[in-house]
Amino acid sequence: MTREIKICGLSTPETVAAAVKAGASHVGFVHFEPSPRHVSLKEAASLRADLPGGVKAVLLLVNADIETTATAVELVRPDVIQFHGSETPEWIALVREKTGVEAWRAIGVRSAETLSKSARYRGAVDRLLFDAPPPEASALPGGNGVGFDWRLLASHDHAVSWGLAGGLDPDNVAEAIRATGAPLVDASSGLESAPGVKDPARIAAFCEAARTAG
Numbered sequence: 001m002t003r004e005i006k007i008c009g010l011s012t013p014e015t016v017a018a019a020v021k022a023g024a025s026h027v028g029f030v031h032f033e034p035s036p037r038h039v040s041l042k043e044a045a046s047l048r049a050d051l052p053g054g055v056k057a058v059l060l061l062v063n064a065d066i067e068t069t070a071t072a073v074e075l076v077r078p079d080v081i082q083f084h085g086s087e088t089p090e091w092i093a094l095v096r097e098k099t100g101v102e103a104w105r106a107i108g109v110r111s112a113e114t115l116s117k118s119a120r121y122r123g124a125v126d127r128l129l130f131d132a133p134p135p136e137a138s139a140l141p142g143g144n145g146v147g148f149d150w151r152l153l154a155s156h157d158h159a160v161s162w163g164l165a166g167g168l169d170p171d172n173v174a175e176a177i178r179a180t181g182a183p184l185v186d187a188s189s190g191l192e193s194a195p196g197v198k199d200p201a202r203i204a205a206f207c208e209a210a211r212t213a214g
């Protein structure tokens with residue numbers, strides 16, 4: 001199995017190029033103004049335009065309304081929309097049907113019950129991204145550099161394609177893969193030298209560690 005690697009929260013051509021060079025299968029662009037990784041739709045479109053064919057563009061939206069979602073798809077032409085708020089299966093299924101764009105839903109994993117309840121997205125999404133929940137009410141919905149108990153995933157019967165996120169970095173990603181068997185890994189803040197500032201060396205190290213994990 002070729003493990004997929006998503007580098008999220010990219011905002012410059014140089015770091016997008018670093019992710020591509022490192023072998024990322026997906027690059028993520030966050031369109032959510034409170035995030036230090038926020039990019040405008042025009043910036044996301046420009047970054048996306050330079051991607052080679054084999055690397056997919058993931059646009060991160062958080063409870064975006066229909067106008068923003070439609071404009072985002074028209075401008076950015078993402079390969080994937082990652083819904084990272086409280087979006088329902090019905091909403092995601094509607095957007096997916098109307099736009100034809102692959103749909104992921106991030107799930108903040110608090111317990112085994114969270115995982116079992118995520119089955120309600122089956123048929124509405126193409127992938128679930130299991131992430132840590134926001135550490136406190138004031139935190140961002142994602143990109144917090146926080147992990148969760150990977151053991152919950154080891155015993156979960158996955159009904160939907162999935163990926164692992166939350167506090168991953170070059171030093172722990174191999175262990176995360178060994179512990180969960182994740183077919184896709186996703187990282188953001190653990191690859192930064194400062195909030196929103198991606199470090200090309202950490203991107204390369206993360207991709208290498210993920211690629212060579214057992």
Ligand SMILES: O=C(O)c1ccccc1NCC(=O)[C@H](O)[C@H](O)COP(=O)(O)O
Nearest residue numbers: 008035142143144145166167187188189
């Ligand atoms: O990265 C952000 O700033 C962000 C803000 C709002 C919603 C989602 C966000 N990131 C989504 C991702 O897919 C992150 O890669 C994921 O949450 C893992 O982040 P990290 O724990 O920092 O690696």
